[in-house]
Amino acid sequence: MSNERQRNIQVHRPVIYGSHARLLTDAEKELAPPGHTHRWTVFFTSATSPPPSAAASSSSDPILEDIDYLPGGADDLSYLVKKVTFRLHETYSNPSRVCDKPPFKVTETGWGEFTVQIRLQFVQESGEKPMNFAHTIKLHHWGPPIEAPLESSTAPPTEDKMGEGTPVKAEVETPAPPTAIETTPKPEEQTQTQSQSQTPGAATGESNPTPGEPTSTSTPAPASASEPMLSQPISVASKYPVHAWQYDELVFSDPPLSFLNILNANPATPLPPRNRRPRNQREEHEIRTGKKSKKTAAPQPSESRQATPAQTIGVPGELGSADVPLEFSAEMEKAEWNRINDARLHIVSEMDRWREKLIAMEKECAKLKEEMKAP
Numbered sequence: 209m210s211n212e213r214q215r216n217i218q219v220h221r222p223v224i225y226g227s228h229a230r231l232l233t234d235a236e237k238e239l240a241p242p243g244h245t246h247r248w249t250v251f252f253t254s255a256t257s258p259p260p261s262a263a264a265s266s267s268s269d270p271i272l273e274d275i276d277y278l279p280g281g282a283d284d285l286s287y288l289v290k291k292v293t294f295r296l297h298e299t300y301s302n303p304s305r306v307c308d309k310p311p312f313k314v315t316e317t318g319w320g321e322f323t324v325q326i327r328l329q330f331v332q333e334s335g336e337k338p339m340n341f342a343h344t345i346k347l348h349h350w351g352p353p354i355e356a357p358l359e360s361s362t363a364p365p366t367e368d369k370m371g372e373g374t375p376v377k378a379e380v381e382t383p384a385p386p387t388a389i390e391t392t393p394k395p396e397e398q399t400q401t402q403s404q405s406q407t408p409g410a411a412t413g414e415s416n417p418t419p420g421e422p423t424s425t426s427t428p429a430p431a432s433a434s435e436p437m438l439s440q441p442i443s444v445a446s447k448y449p450v451h452a453w454q455y456d457e458l459v460f461s462d463p464p465l466s467f468l469n470i471l472n473a474n475p476a477t478p479l480p481p482r483n484r485r486p487r488n489q490r491e492e493h494e495i496r497t498g499k500k501s502k503k504t505a506a507p508q509p510s511e512s513r514q515a516t517p518a519q520t521i522g523v524p525g526e527l528g529s530a531d532v533p534l535e536f537s538a539e540m541e542k543a544e545w546n547r548i549n550d551a552r553l554h555i556v557s558e559m560d561r562w563r564e565k566l567i568a569m570e571k572e573c574a575k576l577k578e579e580m581k582a583p
Contacts, residue, residue, distance in 0.1 A: 211335070213462040219471045221288065221460075222255035222479070224280045224536060225326060226453025227345045231446055232317065244317040246347045249276075250324050251313035252292050254283035255455055256477040257535045260484055270485045272492060275449055279535055282477045284310050287470055288331055288458075295325035321347050333467040336460065346452040351528010354448075354493045448489045451532040479538040489530045 229248035232240055236247060257279050260271035292312040296303040297320075305314045326341040463471065486492035494500055533540060 211464045211466060213335075213464055214468050215462050217462060217468065219460045219463060219468070221285075221458040221471075221476055222455065222536075223253065223285070223458055224255045224453050224455050225250075225252040225341055226343055226451070227251070227324075228276070228278055228449055228451055228453075229345065229347045230275060230449035236317070240317040243319055245319045247315065247317050248345050248347065249278065249313050249315040250294055250326075250343060250345060251278055251280075251311065251453075252326055252328065252341070253278070253280040253310070253312060254285055254476065255280050255536050256282040256479050257485075258282045270483060270487075270491070270495070272495065273485060273534070277534070278313070279451075279453060279533075281311065283474075285312070286310055287474045288334065288467075290329045290331050293327040293329070295327070297322045318347075321345055331467075331470070333464065333470060334460065335464050335467065339458070341456075344452075346450050346529065349448075349450055349529045351530065353528070354490055354530050448492070448530070450529050451489070451534065452529070453532070455536055479536060479541060481537065482539045483533070483535050483537050485535045488533055492534070493530075 227248055227250045229246050232245060232247050237244075240247075258281060260273065286309055289312070291306055291308040294305045294307070294314045296305060296314070296316070300316065307313070321344060323342055323344045326343060328339040328341065330336040330338070460467070460471065486495060
């Protein structure tokens with residue numbers, strides 16, 4: 209029968225999901241509701257990015273994309289995805305946005321950060337139950353800045369709740385053509401009940417433990433509201449959008465024959481061997497300005513969380529928004545696999561060490577018991 213499951217078979221499809229945000233241009237502000245400061249897009253798509261749109265130049269530098277570039281999207285996922293539902297904050301009109309064909313994305317304007325619920329429904333032939341993801345939209349840069357912050361140009365700290373904090377009003381230095389903006393509630397009409405949840409770094413998924421990159425390629429997130437989270441200098445950070453996305457894989461185990469035939473007929477586009485675009489906005493900044501940016505290393509887990517004037521701290525050991533990759537490549541996948549394998553070997557080594565210690569202590573305990581029984 210065509211619906212008979214094929215045992216001992218697993219099919220993987222790499223995907224990425226997340227958000228992209230930037231400050232509104234002057235033209236977009238005129239169309240947006242009062243108080244809105246950012247344009248954002250939440251998306252779900254295939255992991256491989258199509259080749260750069262610009263013609264290859266003689267330069268060895270990666271090709272730069274426009275400010276609204278979204279990673280991934282080389283494959284049309286409609287052969288396996290029936291529809292994607294994005295559940296926005298309740299204060300938006302029609303908060304449940306359904307996309308029944310690619311691109312699976314929603315673009316809106318706003319001023320606060322909140323968590324979007326993403327519900328994935330597969331085609332009938334798959335026999336799979338819906339899958340749920342969650343992603344927190346990031347509007348503000350976090351982590352080590354591209355350039356050292358200036359006392360007079362740092363943006364005021366923002367709160368994590370929709371109804372609190374003051375929107376950052378900064379001039380945009382990279383105008384983009386105006387686009388149609390859907391009407392959303394004014395900030396004063398929004399509730400204060402929606403709080404921001406932490407977005408895992410490229411290594412922890414929100415539906416699955418993140419890519420331990422592949423689960424370790426998700427995007428890092430700022431610390432909780434109780435911990436220091438400074439913005440990058442407005443003069444620099446406002447020029448670049450905020451990328452917050454992560455890599456994951458859809459895994460179909462023992463698929464029905466009819467669905468397996470569909471998957472085999474639509475193989476995933478291989479990841480490029482290496483990045484064809486700047487690796488991140490830090491490298492993009494170097495290419496655009498022709499100078500090396502001041503790279504501030506992310507704090508290690510053992511380091512203090514206290515922020516210094518030259519460094520912004522998010523989650524210890526994680527990189528900032530300027531270090532989120534702009535494209536996922538086989539080189540990154542291999543690096544993440546190596547990191548996961550190293551962690552596995554370290555865990556096995558630690559287990560062996562503690563096992564030996566336990567055996568030694570058990571022997572000592574048995575010896576003491578024998579001595580206590582002796583007359």
